[in-house]
């Protein structure tokens with residue numbers, strides 16, 4: 429063995445020995461990873477993501493992937509000449525749009541992720557809220573206060589839903605199997621309609637129902653940034669709320685942080701927003717002393733020690 433390869437082998441062994449105690453901490457526990465549409469970069473990055481998920485399963489963790497695909501839906505709508513608009517980070521979804529949303533999310537993107545994980549020697553299975561009656565949604569009721577009249581107005585977002593029932597039967601079954609669930613955020617309503625659900629909200633509902641140990645959000649920024657663009661390592665729930673109120677957190681980061689707040693309040697031990705464009709950010713967050721991105725913790729909870 430050359431000196432260079434010997435030193436590389438020592439480096440690998442050292443990294444593994446550092447990671448092992450963290451791996452043991454997650455053994456048999458559920459980790460929900462939300463894979464955002466903006467985090468899905470090139471083939472190289474997507475393969476690194478699939479390797480991380482495969483490695484989690486091989487380490488005895490129960491990984492569940494919930495994915496988005498906002499930019500990809502946008503691309504398809506544009507090709508089809510359908511105009512799309514966002515309000516408060518959510519896509520206004522009419523009947524034609526919800527058909528495209530289901531086609532892109534539960535169809536092409538879902539199967540692409542499944543295939544990438546399977547190429548790593550694992551058994552991924554592609555699902556959406558409809559499968560196994562996993563998630564039922566209701567039309568999202570969103571209101572805003574008109575600043576001039578101070579009157580509360582209902583904002584109609586069409587077929588945008590919020591998860592109201594999560595049945596964990598299928599996911600519990602899969603946790604005891606070799607399968608890795610990959611879930612698209614589309615769900616039926618008891619009214620027979622199909623609803624488009626923000627993928628962050630959907631991931632939060634799944635993590636809450638499964639009492640997950642960790643919920644990770646993979647996005648295209650290093651975490652929550654302050655007004656000067658600097659990464660914030662940790663935020664308490666109260667601090668996160670204040671950053672939404674003063675406009676530091678805006679756009680698609682709003683549903684993400686709101687979901688983080690709800691998830692920690694529902695007992696998910698730790699919720700972290702990390703940069704999905706940094707290769708192996710999932711492993712870095714879970715299995716190293718440094719962690720990555722922004723962790724949202726309950727008010728009064730101790731600061732990050734791992």
Ligand SMILES: Nc1ncnc2c1ncn2[C@@H]1O[C@H](COP(=O)(O)OP(=O)(O)O)[C@@H](O)[C@H]1O
Pocket residue numbers: 463464465466467496498628646647648649651652653654676677678679680681682684
């Ligand atoms: N304070 C903030 N810190 C970081 N990103 C922010 C902040 N406020 C708004 N954003 C925006 O939120 C985006 C991430 O949300 P989104 O586009 O919905 O990602 P994803 O597709 O991963 O869910 C970032 O790319 C950034 O433009």
Ligand SMILES: CC(=O)N[C@@H](CCC(=O)OP(=O)(O)O)C(=O)O
Pocket residue numbers: 463464465466495496497498499501517518519529588589613624625626627628680
């Ligand atoms: C209601 C709503 O906005 N739904 C989202 C669902 C996909 C999503 O959330 O994807 P990202 O995680 O990539 O943003 C949409 O239609 O874009």
